[in-house]
Every structure is written in structure tokens, then in C-alpha cells.
Amino acid sequence: MELDMKEAFPKENTVKASVLLAHPYEKSLNHAIFQTICEKLDELKVGTFAHDLYAEKFNPVMTRKELGTDQSEDALVNQYAEELMASEFLILVHPNWWGQPPAIMKGYVDRVIRPPYSYDFPPGVSGGGIPIGKLKGKTGIVFNTSNTEESRENAIFGDPLEDIWKNCIFGFCGMDSYYRKMFRVVADSDRDQRIMWLKEAADIIEHAVKSYPD
């Protein structure tokens, strides 16, 4: 994958954000959060690469060929990767399915967040060694929805999503900053509650962008 940033991204001083959504239902709360975030980013003059993975029919299955190389033959994979490199913010919106993202978003991680762009091994260090995170300076923000009460989530399931995003993905790649918000319990929520959640999502984005270092 050649990253011809000059051509793809004319030099601008604006902050940029990659925003990814994974939910199969276009009237879901996840879609509303995604739309609210994108509108807020526009309002804040943040350059936004916004993608509804379902709508774009992203293929989450990493190929055999992608295993041993930095090349992908999938144009979407390369596009998302270039955008991620150019972004200060990586913002993800997905429901909690089995303590994990839906498969389509897991595939974004598998295929797009790859060496040598997002992490790499120092010369002479094997795949069993300790890699270098290469997403330094970037901020990760995750919005989740859940149908499990917080007390049950923490006591029985241990909230693996927190560990997955914070440590296994963002931390692994050396990202500087991380924020995650879980909205729950969606199945039992009414319209007023959902409107408050959308307002909260917008506020989180506004705070993150405004406090981002110049």
C-alpha cells in the first residue's frame, strides 16, 4: 500500500477524524449516535472520514495474502488505512455483542490497523517480540450501546470491551488518549433518554476536539 498523502489529502491545518459505524439496522441508536457525531464534527470544522461499514459492504475477513505483507488488494481497506494515518481522532460506534464489536468492526481492526503503519517490529525482532506502536499522537473514542445492566456487566462479564479497545488495540498501537462511553440499557430506554444520550455523545466530541492540543 503506497500512502500518497499529498495527493489524497491536500495540506490543511484542520484536525481530522476517522469515524466508523457498525450496526445492521439503519434506524438504530448506533446510527443516530454516528450521525450526531458527524454533525458535531462538521460544526467544529473537523475534516471527517465517516463510514457506515454495513452500508459500504466492508468485507471483514482478512485474506491469506494480507497476512505476510503490508499490501491489500481491497480498495476499501487501503482507503480506511490512509484515512486513519491522516486522522488525529479514531471514533468508533458499535453495539456490545458478546463483549466484543460486531464481526464487521472486528474486521476493520484485523485488516486496517496493520503493520507497518499502525505498529511495527524493530529490525531483528521477531513476530514474538515487542512491537512499536505507530499511532502516537492520536486519540481513540468509542461509543457503545448495551442491553446489559452495568452491575451485571461488571460482575459477570467483566466488560472485556474496555480492555480490548484501551489496552489491546489503542494501547498496543501507542495511541495517546482514550475515552469510551457505554449507553445502556438500550432495550428499555425511551425517546427522552435517547435524546439525552445523543446530546451526551455530541458533548463528548466537542470536549475532545476543543481540548485537543494545537
Place this chain on the structure above:
Amino acid sequence: MELDMKEAFPKENTVKASVLLAHPYEKSLNHAIFQTICEKLDELKVGTFAHDLYAEKFNPVMTRKELGTDQSEDALVNQYAEELMASEFLILVHPNWWGQPPAIMKGYVDRVIRPPYSYDFPPGVSGGGIPIGKLKGKTGIVFNTSNTEESRENAIFGDPLEDIWKNCIFGFCGMDSYYRKMFRVVADSDRDQRIMWLKEAADIIEHAVKSYPD
């Protein structure tokens, strides 16, 4: 999905196992583990439903239509689900990618392990309530491969795979028994080490099957 078990599975008294593999490289250690397990299950006269998800081109993306219903239009999804219902053992083989299974196996969980067959909500209880696990009596066994040292895995990443399979998936569905084995560090292993690992995988299967209640 109609589960016509009589037709699909003639009455037999043999124990059965669903075995799923998720790895893109056909010469991977994961493939060797999968093959070793299947051979051992055959030797033990266990009826085996063995699937290489990559080879079968399983589509891991849950559809909009599958969200609100117990129907799937994907023949593979229905087949895997019927086989899971008929199996005493669910055996999974996959590498540790970002503290999670590869997307193609996450999609097996998203699409195949579904209500009302694997879990369900009591009458009158909403999607925000506590579900009933319906995979009681079954045993889950997970074989993982990793390129991360155990000390680093536990200290920095917290081994979310343990929580995911044990609590979020098998526990959620009421499965009775669980065993997981992580083989590491694969990138630094030699042939002798790998042969020992395959022997260990076979021993784990033999022990599990022989100690399964009649």
C-alpha cells in the same frame, strides 16, 4: 429456522462435536491443531461436524433481517446452528488477534449462537432483562495461538479471550464446562515444540471426551 433433527441427525448414541477453525493460512499451526483434533475425535468415535470457516467462505456479517428474528437465509448459518444443537462439544481453534477471535469466527458467534436456540428471554422479559442460557449440558473447548509472552499478555492486555469465551459466550449460554489452552509463542517456536503442542491438543480432547458423562 426449523430444526428437523430427526432427518438431519439419525438417532445415534454417539457423542458429537462441532469443531470450528478460523485461520487464513492453510499451513498454519491452527490448521494442524484442527486436523489433529479431528483425527483424535474420529479415533474416539465422536461424530464430528468439522468446519474450516475460511475454506467454507463463511460470511461473518450478521444481516439486518437476522436481528429481529430466529430465521437466517444463509444455509451455512442454519447448518452450523443445527449442528451446534446436536453437539455435546463445541471446539474452537483460532489465533489471538487483538485479544479476540478473527472476524470470521466472531461472525460465527454473532450469527450462529442466537436466540431462541442458544439463549432466550423468559416470556415478558425485554431484551434488557436476564436471558436463559440454552446450551446446558454442553462443553466448550478453545485452542488459541499467540505471539505474546504470557507475562506481557496478563500484565498489559489482561487476556480478554479468557473472559470472552468463558463468561460472555459459554457462561451466557449456560454451558456446563469449559477448557481453554493457549499455545505460545508461535513465532518463536520450532518443529519439536509444535509437535509437542499437537500432542497436548490431542490429549486435551481425549481427556475431555473420556470424562464426558454417559
